[in-house]
Amino acid sequence: MLTQREFARLVDGPSLDREIDRLTKKGGGWLQAAQILSRRVNGTLDWEELGRSGSRYQIVGSRGEAVLFWDSHLKNRIVKLRGREENGYGMAGFGCILVRNERGMIEYGPGTVEQALERERLSWEHLGFGCVFEDVIGDVDGLLLAQAFVSGIAPTEKEIHAWMTQHGWESLDEAKDVSATLRHHAWRRGRIGAFDANETNFIKSDVDGQLYPIDLIIWTMPE
């Protein structure tokens, strides 16, 4: 386990400041994105102790579920920082899972740390690729996952569709019990669902031209 202070010292503070500044200057909705990033960092580590330029973890992005860092020591992996709902991680919690709402529709729900790790286990089991556990921060205020960095580009929707079909997944595009906003990128194979299969969650490797799912929501289909 890392304390909030220990983790902060591993994070490149100037790169974080630059990213927040960049998002703030873009204005509009980006200002909120900057605020969310600030809240995520503030709730998960000790801001006063942020490391200097060149520290191990350098921010590369902040997306739906996680703050993403480049591991500048190992140079071949992305480290994902996830955290509590109240600390800027919103409805994802430590990572979205699939739930059925009061109307019986399948939608995303906030996952706990244990559920986030179960989701990774399912990802390895059903996709052959996922994140490894890196560490927890503080009193389970944050979770660090690490994933091999795949250099490449986003595949097309058509390529993703072909890849999913080839691997035995069935589209839920017309499933009436899946929330309409999720259906288009939702798949199932037996009792397992693979959601959020959009172009930002796959990489087409520039080495072998193959697709690698990097952030799908793999979870047991809720009863």
Place this chain on the structure above:
Amino acid sequence: MPFDPATIQLPPPGLKTRMPPKNRRELSYEEVYQQVRRHLKDDEGGTMSVQMKAQINGSHAHAA
């Protein structure tokens, strides 16, 4: 039951994995940063990626 990191094994042992190939060369932080930004479409004419919108919508929902 309290959270016990010592019990975590990812990838699970004995599983057939599908690992990506090694990248052709070692990338710099700046190269990775630009690649991730392009991938998340955070630079396309100032439009916001689906992920970023979800993040903001999630924040609103939480605040509500």
